[in-house]
Amino acid sequence: MHSPVAEGECTTCHNPHSSANKNLLIQPTSGGPSENLCLTCHDTGVQVAAKGSRHAALDLGCDTCHVTHKTGDAGQQEFAFHLSASVPDLCLTCHDAAGPEIKKAHANQPITKTNCTSCHNPHAGESAKLTYGFAHPPFAERQCDACHEAPKDNKIALVEGGGRALCYLCHDAIQSQIASAKQVHGVFKQADTCTNCHSPHATAYPQHLKQPLVALCESCHAQQAEQQTTKKFLHPPAFQAGCTVCHEPHASDYAGRLRAGINELCMSCHASDAQGEASSDPKNLVLFGGTVRLPGDYLASVKRLPLRKGAVAGHPMANHPVEGKADPSNPEKPLTCVACHNPHAGNGSQRMFVTETRSSSPLCIRCHK
Ligand code: HEC
Numbered sequence: 001m002h003s004p005v006a007e008g009e010c011t012t013c014h015n016p017h018s019s020a021n022k023n024l025l026i027q028p029t030s031g032g033p034s035e036n037l038c039l040t041c042h043d044t045g046v047q048v049a050a051k052g053s054r055h056a057a058l059d060l061g062c063d064t065c066h067v068t069h070k071t072g073d074a075g076q077q078e079f080a081f082h083l084s085a086s087v088p089d090l091c092l093t094c095h096d097a098a099g100p101e102i103k104k105a106h107a108n109q110p111i112t113k114t115n116c117t118s119c120h121n122p123h124a125g126e127s128a129k130l131t132y133g134f135a136h137p138p139f140a141e142r143q144c145d146a147c148h149e150a151p152k153d154n155k156i157a158l159v160e161g162g163g164r165a166l167c168y169l170c171h172d173a174i175q176s177q178i179a180s181a182k183q184v185h186g187v188f189k190q191a192d193t194c195t196n197c198h199s200p201h202a203t204a205y206p207q208h209l210k211q212p213l214v215a216l217c218e219s220c221h222a223q224q225a226e227q228q229t230t231k232k233f234l235h236p237p238a239f240q241a242g243c244t245v246c247h248e249p250h251a252s253d254y255a256g257r258l259r260a261g262i263n264e265l266c267m268s269c270h271a272s273d274a275q276g277e278a279s280s281d282p283k284n285l286v287l288f289g290g291t292v293r294l295p296g297d298y299l300a301s302v303k304r305l306p307l308r309k310g311a312v313a314g315h316p317m318a319n320h321p322v323e324g325k326a327d328p329s330n331p332e333k334p335l336t337c338v339a340c341h342n343p344h345a346g347n348g349s350q351r352m353f354v355t356e357t358r359s360s361s362p363l364c365i366r367c368h369k
Pocket residue numbers: 002004005008009010011012013014023025029063066067068069070
């Protein structure tokens with residue numbers, strides 16, 4: 001249900017006695033920000049990016065597509081977004097997919113059964129023709145035929161049969177990375193994997209990811225999603241900057257597909273001498289051979305340890321080892337930062353001790369029985 005309706009705020013939208021608008025609405029559901037009821041709470045299509053585009057259908061009123069009180073199975077777009085119909089039916093009530101201009105615009109690819117909003121924002125786009133701002137270069141340049149063959153039986157046909165082979169035509173560096181690295185993301189055990197995470201066309205997110213980064217990772221990693229909602233203390237790089245600060249998304253030579261060995265990874269931010277890598281990019285903090293870029297002042301708020309990079313001892317107190325020994329609580333593993341700290345989140349304290357306690361005593365006792 002639309003949130004203000006669910007909250008029973010009937011009179012934010014309706015005047016119970018009289019109104020010049022239909023349905024006793026206090027304002028109409030069309031027009032610009034000063035008159036449109038919907039735009040008192042939403043800013044849909046009000047500001048359009050310089051190179052962007054705005055849907056002329058907005059001028060016909062929000063109620064052209066939305067039916068505010070419509071509710072039903074929230075798994076369906078029609079009900080989740082209170083629409084008069086789901087896409088593509090909604091769009092095809094005004095746009096004739098057989099028209100010559102629309103066919104040309106889509107390089108004669110069949111669109112009548114596609115999700116139009118996988119490429120078009122229904123309201124306004126960061127790029128021309130209501131398309132999203134983070135576009136894959138061959139899509140932005142409209143080289144549809146680099147990936148598409150002429151449709152067969154009115155169905156999409158892809159070069160190389162689609163799948164990973166298609167992407168590797170132009171991304172041989174990723175292909176060799178996946179073929180040669182010691183640790184390959186388990187997701188590549190599935191057949192058609194690049195498009196699990198990337199749209200081949202355009203999206204609203206960097207690297208044309210299909211969802212915002214953290215939500216994307218959590219869509220398969222329920223454990224981290226659960227940590228994000230249930231743990232009191234979250235490690236900022238994990239849930240703010242995002243998972244790929246530490247994990248390579250495709251493949252790497254380090255266990256857990258980390259971007260470096262665990263201690264080197266953590267010390268890149270927490271060592272007393274951590275300062276990022278030299279680069280031609282002074283506005284950004286550059287880490288891990290240029291694969292990670294964060295705002296230039298990112299390290300200003302980070303707690304520094306009395307350890308320099310490469311140190312093997314001196315934390316949590318003088319002379320205490322942080323590597324080079326076995327972990328007595330888990331003798332198979334070497335002693336590293338994660339012998340004592342969770343890398344993602346914790347409940348006991350901000351320190352995210354693996355014992356989930358506030359005090360460090362149970363932690364010491366874990367190894368020093
Ligand atoms: C966010 C604004 C908003 C709120 C809040 C809201 N309405 Fe509405 N209401 C509308 C709009 C817009 C319409 C026009 C039809 C449509 O879009 O569903 C409407 C139509 C109606 C109608 C006539 C059409 C129909 O669906 O039968 C009734 C009755 C109604 N609303 C009752 C309520 C009641 C009762 C509440 C409080 C529980 C409420 N509304 C809260 C916006 C609102």
